[in-house]
Amino acid sequence: MRLWLAEWRALRSGMFAIMAVYGGLLVTYLLLAPRPPSVALYNEVAMAPLAVMAVGVLFHRDLAGNQMELFASYPLSLAAMIVRKWASALGLVLAFHLLWSRVYLWRFREIVAPLYSWSGRAWAWKPASELSLLALALPEYMAVAGLTLLVTIVAKRVDVGLLAGFALFLLESLNAGSGASGAGALFTMNLPAQALLPNRILWTGAGLAALALAALWTERRTRWIEEGGE
């Protein structure tokens, strides 16, 4: 438990300040918007960079200098550390999700969005609860955070991980117009109707697989002792 709480010390950093500023901008726009903005945009597109930044926030201190070398020599489970940090990163993202959805509800009374049903029918404008929105977006957060994490661990540098995470986000955003991603799209607004459930399962699986791989990789302690991080 103490180790879990210790992760939150990462919040005292410039990176988290940037994350907070970004989240604050999103909320400010919500407060000032004349009409209810697109929910899908907020729920998925705007939150994805937060997932990337959250992983960066939680890892940048520990991968710096020779910290990891030190950790590698402790009788601690490194894999568990990875899982703890990943979960804390997701927790941060969920906290922001709660924040903006609450503000949205307070400002506009209800959240109405064009949503697919999980059983694959065509989309319809439906009132959505925060939980249903979260269910749609959580696979995406897990996948983006997982990719960022994996690349961070492989490269032993947090900046390369951030680059990979943002590259995935940008690739999916830019392809939205031409529909090149088709059934494999990260954002649900680019998906055909019947592909929703398999697609979300796919991305959740990808996120968990990335986490597992990163954890196993980290556990090979000799990697950290050879040369330091950045």
Add this chain to the structure above:
Amino acid sequence: MRKWLRLWEQECGWLWRNPVLLLLPPLYGFLLFLRLARLGPPSSEDLYSAVFDFHGTMETLSLGLAIWLGLALLRRDVLRQGYEWLGTLPVSRVALVTAKYAAGFAYLSQFALLAAAVFAGFAVRRGLPGDLLLRHLGFFALQDEWSYGVTLALGMVLALLIPGRLAYLVAFCAWIFGTYFLQHFVIARYHWYFLDTFLLDPLLGDRILAIEAWGYSLLSRDLFLSRIFVAAFTLWLLACTTALLMFRWPAAARRKAVLAAAAALALAAVAYVPYGLLWQERYRIEASALRADGGDPEKRAPAVQFPVEAYRITLARGPNDVLSGTAELTLPASGLPRGGPVTFTLNRLLTVTRVQVDGKPVPWERSGDHLFLARSSLPARAGTVTVRVEYRGRLFDWLSMPSSQRLAAFVQGGDVYLPASQAWYPLPGRFYLKSLYPGYWVVSTPGGPNLPAMPPAAFRLLLRGFPGRVYATVPGRPGPGRTQIFTADQVDGLSLFGGNLTEVRLDPGGETVICSPSNVPEARRFVAQVDRARRYFASWLDAPRDRARRVIYLPLPPYGAVGDYPLSGSYGLSGQSLLATESTHLNLDSYRLVDVVHAWLFGGNDLPGWVVPLRGLPPDQIPLAQQIRRAFVYLYLRDGLGMAPDQALKLAGTIGDAVRRPIDEALRRGEAERVKGVLKAFYERYDLSRGLGDGRSLPAIPLQEWQKAWEVRP
């Protein structure tokens, strides 16, 4: 110089020995290779378009690498605690910064180079003309290099401005903001196109540059001025980097560096001015459209029009793209409206210099897009009246809403787009060329409430002073001097297209496709298919020979504005031409072939002059006449091309069993001639070749008649 080269070598050493960094450019080139190798039927084979899309997305991603590189170049040594001794080397700070920049730039240029090589390889294989290829390569390569240059410099400045690993996060946020967010949420939403030059990758989301026919040639001034500003901006960023470095590692020339940075900032500000003035001019053009706007589109008075017998138009292009035109309209006096002024519609950007009726000058009034002549100026007798209007002006009709820049009509150098619906010659009647709905302009298309279809008239057009070949909806020929002449007998209007276009034709009397050079291989296959279909039908059916004989294949909706989404699934029929939209999936495939054949045999569909493919409805909702029309195409697909029944049905559109079964039976027995006889009888009896519109509707053919036709044995 030797010292600088040594520095440069040292920087390059790291870049060219890192395995990941070495692998990335070939990967980039390989991705482009895969994308271009996949070009083929059934989707569009527009090479330029595919390369442009790739540059829009993948190059934006590689800019992330560029900004990371800018940071990494400085963070590996200069910003590391143990490397302060570097500051004591006998190398100036300027040399250090420029050597790092040059090394990074050389590395990033690989991406541009490999993309150019792959594009060139495919272009040569597809027969793109060499000089055009060089121009395309120049455009893409220059654009890439400029983007990399400014992004790398931005990365370097951020490394020195922001301490710690936070710089990476800020740099990546700047990357995402400078590309996606700025384009999608700021520029597109608020129409602040003057911020376009701040985009790290201007190719992202620009729809006009994506069109090969006009693209970068039309926006060449934008690109030129933008590049000057970006170069000055990059210089400023590098000057800041040097100055910041001198604060970190104290140097004697510190004050000079700060002054240099300030001077560079002033230079960048001055460099922005011509660019800003360009946009001011554009917004002014749109403001004139706002002033000429006819108010709420829902509440307008209905359009008033009167017939014209003949047009004689001379259009000359002078220096600075100023057009001077003379239009002589021969109208029957009986067709003129009884009371009130006689109104013509002429694009608001063209100013009228003189109006003559039957040779005598008359007073006129101009308001927005309209030209008013007093009724008394026109004789109230029988016979014809000749109205001669002389006008001049620069036609560059720029609009901004809803989300990207659009051009409703333009003449700039060799780039010409003059649709008849934008009144580049006086149209008879009071029409509205554009409508302003909340937040977006809708450009009027003929056949709608704001612009009804023009009655057919004889046209004679003479073009002078246009440098390149201009294509119209009717064929033209070169005239004496360097003029081009177009004559037509009974057409609704003339639309002109000029620019990077070619004409593809296999048979002098056969089908022609007018498209941009990247589409030529696909167009050639298509022309062969249409010619074959025409030969098949011409042997037993008497369809109008010249209808839909030219397909004008451009990535914009028919009569739409350049820059509009090519989402339209309908075609415009004008003169001999079929205006067809080009996009990745709306290309010259079998569905297009069916639509062209259908348009040729039967003319327009519901709206006059429009062909709307009707494939979706279930059989019991489709009138029998429509099913019989589709049966012609079905017959060709099965008999002429030998297709399987399901495939032919999918292409031709749903045909009910009652219509299809006798045809299938007859074909199975090898009695294709009998089917032709039955269909030809219906074609002639109900005059199916006349097309719809003008109040005509599909003839109501009783089912019994169709069934009886099959009982009669020849």
